[in-house]
Amino acid sequence: MNPFTPKVRAVVRREFMHRVKSKWFLFSTIGLPVLMVGLMALAAFLAVRGSEAGGDEARSMGIADPSGAVVDILVEELLSDSVLASRARDFEGLSVATAQAQLRESDYDYLLLLPEGVVDPTLEGEEEDASEATLLARANLPAGTERTVRNGLQRALLRARLRGAGLEDVDAGELLRRTSIDIVNVTETGEARSQDIYQGISFGIAFFFYMILLIYGQMIIRSILEEKQSDIVEVMVSSLRPWELMLGKIVGVGAVGLAQMGIWAAIMILAAAYGLTGGASTLAEAGIDVSAISIPWGTITLVLLFLVLGYLLYAGLFAGAGATISNEQDAQQAAMPITMMIILPFIAIQGVIQSPDAGWAVVVSLVPFFSPLVMTSRLFITSVPAWQWALSLTLLVLGVLASAWVAGRIYRVGILMKGQRPNLPEVIRWVRHG
Secondary structure: OOOOOHHHHHHHHHHHHHHHOOHHHHHHHHHHHHHHHHHHHHHHHHHHHHHOOOOOOOEEEEEEOOOOOOHHHHHHHOOOOOEEEEEOHHHOOOOHHHHHHHHOOOOOOEEEEOOOOOOOHHHHOOOOOOOOOEEEEOOOOOHHHHHHHHHHHHHHHHHHHHHHOOOOOOOHHHHHOOOOOOOEEEOOOOOEEEHHHHHHHHHHHHHHHHHHHHHHHHHHHHHHHHHHHHOHHHHHHOOOOHHHHHHHHHHHHHHHHHHHHHHHHHHHHHHHHHHHHHOHHHHHHOOOOHHHOOOOHHHHHHHHHHHHHHHHHHHHHHHHHHHOOOOOHHHHHHHHHHHHHHHHHHHHHHHHHHOOOOHHHHHHOOOOOOHHHHHHHHHHHOOOOHHHHHHHHHHHHHHHHHHHHHHHHHHHHHOOOOOOOOOHHHHHHHHHHO
């Protein structure tokens, strides 16, 4: 028997068109992602501007180096940057407090105070701050300038120490070059998966699904509440069955969500494509080769199946909850128990990401209310045996059917009930005798 009768399709079409034509849908679907991309672009632009040391005008910096072992090398290291560094002999040997007072009367914008033992801290005996440098600034210090001075000082110190050891021909830059570590999980099938990347993907999908359920679950409740308050539901149930009305609302609102998420995904993919193209060199330096990332289409198909079934599972509960209320004040309270069931698996995936094959993670991933998020994370992070995801999928389908049955019986009675909100024993009686 096909559940999508012409009457159900009519409800789906009404729910879908009623929402996609609203100004809220247009703004949230088009305006919100564009606004987010714009804010990210603005943040990146401001970060680049902020990294420039004082804009087009270079700032002057004095270097007080009593030992004289680092200053020449450091001036050379900072030549290519926007800081004009020079030796400040008048400040050598002064305390920080005295240097602060004299800096205001000098021509320097910044003053770097190096201790006597900056190259070899053992020269200062047991003094705690023997190797600690101090950078004084007459105005706010841009992050880019701070990074420039820190990196330049580290390179200069290394070169000075190599010179002291008779190894001045050694390239200090090569010694300081970092090596990234890409943790790769090799599954039983021989498939290699980058742990960091797929952990991030699994968490992102879980958060994405969590937000969908919260947004569209509330939308289902309010959709039912609006019709109950306008008395239109009495006319509708006279021409179609309650379960047809409930199914139409669930699928119609879900279609709105899929359309919206699809547009969001397209915008984000385009933004990411341009961003990755522009930042390819930066990602390569960080050890991330985007072209080498394989797309596990089989896993993605399973994940989508789990997410769709998970939506149907919770949507049925939201529909049943909406049928039990008669005013806006009760909507939040009716949704709270269902929201808590969504929050629990979202919290659980924090531990699942770290230990996807632990016994408790396997058990939790089989529970229908948890499996849409927990099993999704395990599928991305580790190689899940076929019997586990098949059993989890079977239990989830049974959970969807049970949820639809319970919600349908609540909906059949509650959709026409008005007045005081029923208590739990009364709702249970609806389920038993509805």
